[in-house]
Amino acid sequence: MNYPNQIKKVYHKNTNYANRGMDLEGIINEANQYYLDNDLALIYKKPTPIGIVKVNYENNKQRITDAYFATQSTLDYNGLYKGKYIEFDAKNTESKTSFPINNVHEHQILHIRRVIRHGGIVFLIIRINGLIYLLNGPVFIQFIDTNTRKSIPYSFIEENGYLIEYNYNRGLDYLKIVDLIGGFKNEED
Amino acid sequence: MNYPNQIKKVYHKNTNYANRGMDLEGIINEANQYYLDNDLALIYKKPTPIGIVKVNYENNKQRITDAYFATQSTLDYNGLYKGKYIEFDAKNTESKTSFPINNVHEHQILHIRRVIRHGGIVFLIIRINGLIYLLNGPVFIQFIDTNTRKSIPYSFIEENGYLIEYNYNRGLDYLKIVDLIGGFKNEED
Numbered sequence: 085m086n087y088p089n090q091i092k093k094v095y096h097k098n099t100n101y102a103n104r105g106m107d108l109e110g111i112i113n114e115a116n117q118y119y120l121d122n123d124l125a126l127i128y129k130k131p132t133p134i135g136i137v138k139v140n141y142e143n144n145k146q147r148i149t150d151a152y153f154a155t156q157s158t159l160d161y162n163g164l165y166k167g168k169y170i171e172f173d174a175k176n177t178e179s180k181t182s183f184p185i186n187n188v189h190e191h192q193i194l195h196i197r198r199v200i201r202h203g204g205i206v207f208l209i210i211r212i213n214g215l216i217y218l219l220n221g222p223v224f225i226q227f228i229d230t231n232t233r234k235s236i237p238y239s240f241i242e243e244n245g246y247l248i249e250y251n252y253n254r255g256l257d258y259l260k261i262v263d264l265i266g267g268f269k270n271e272e273d
Numbered sequence: 274m275n276y277p278n279q280i281k282k283v284y285h286k287n288t289n290y291a292n293r294g295m296d297l298e299g300i301i302n303e304a305n306q307y308y309l310d311n312d313l314a315l316i317y318k319k320p321t322p323i324g325i326v327k328v329n330y331e332n333n334k335q336r337i338t339d340a341y342f343a344t345q346s347t348l349d350y351n352g353l354y355k356g357k358y359i360e361f362d363a364k365n366t367e368s369k370t371s372f373p374i375n376n377v378h379e380h381q382i383l384h385i386r387r388v389i390r391h392g393g394i395v396f397l398i399i400r401i402n403g404l405i406y407l408l409n410g411p412v413f414i415q416f417i418d419t420n421t422r423k424s425i426p427y428s429f430i431e432e433n434g435y436l437i438e439y440n441y442n443r444g445l446d447y448l449k450i451v452d453l454i455g456g457f458k459n460e461e462d
Contacts (some may be wrong), residue, residue, distance in 0.1 A: 167392025
């Protein structure tokens with residue numbers, strides 16, 4: 085897949101979120117709050133699934149006294165944007181040269197395939213080399229299906245992903261990219 | 274809103290789920306599993322949000338030792354069906370004559386309005402009088418906005434909701450109703 089260079093150049097500006105010391109989840113939550121406050125989209129992080137072992141009652145209130153963190157079988161974020169179903173996950177990688185595919189669990193890969201099949205917009209937001217990219221689900225799946233590699237080279241992400249612009253008002257404005265991949269706008273606009 | 278009587282009569286058949294002693298959540302989870310297994314839709318219950326107070330480490334594993342149940346600011350179930358965003362909540366009522374509106378929290382009502390505005394399909398599944406109805410979000414909101422009553426009479430739900438068919442294979446086949454309200458099928462079909 086090739087996208088016009090012009091777009092990439094635009095998105096290279098103002099990517100100074102790394103300086104602010106926020107973690108990726110915090111940056112995305114901030115963007116989602118901006119989208120909600122401005123009635124642009126409804127996107128939420130799903131609660132972390134918890135396996136509850138023991139609940140006590142104190143003053144007629146339930147109190148969990150033994151529980152563990154379970155794993156999400158889907159992706160962490162989903163919601164609604166311009167009438168379309170959106171789902172994505174946020175992934176950090178320490179490596180500067182590649183994104184290890186095992187950062188995405190088997191059941192999450194299966195889920196990405198399903199969302200594509202059912203007509204949803206699905207993608208990964210990947211932080212690598214201090215920059216944040218959006219890698220569209222179909223591109224990610226195509227890589228897996230046509231490669232035996234255990235990681236995606238940084239150059240592939242640079243070429244086939246979209247660097248996400250940092251906007252002083254909106255924070256990480258990933259919906260600008262969704263406008264492109266979701267077919268809301270012509271890429272040449 | 275008026276829907277053809279013919280449809281209602283069809284959906285009155287085989288509504289014997291009440292005999293099986295399952296709770297509403299169990300019935301819906303079973304339906305969602307059927308939809309997932311048969312690749313018809315991707316609909317999940319969101320994890321219950323938990324406020325974590327204390328986490329201990331035991332054998333390098335995290336163990337939650339103090340936490341409480343928080344409230345969901347959205348609806349409990351969401352997902353993707355035929356390319357469309359779906360969200361709903363399941364509500365039980367003990368009353369046989371009406372559905373108390375305060376069963377739906379203020380922030381959930383706000384969220385229903387937002388989902389409608391952004392083009393999603395949103396509804397309530399209401400168990401009343403041993404029967405299970407689907408009440409479309411816009412109908413629910415219209416009732417709230419045009420009534421001062423604190424509960425929705427059963428007769429209103431009977432007339433403006435859809436009784437959901439129980440199918441021996443699929444369980445509670447609520448997507449059949451979504452096909453009608455979501456504009457996938459002509460109501461006269």
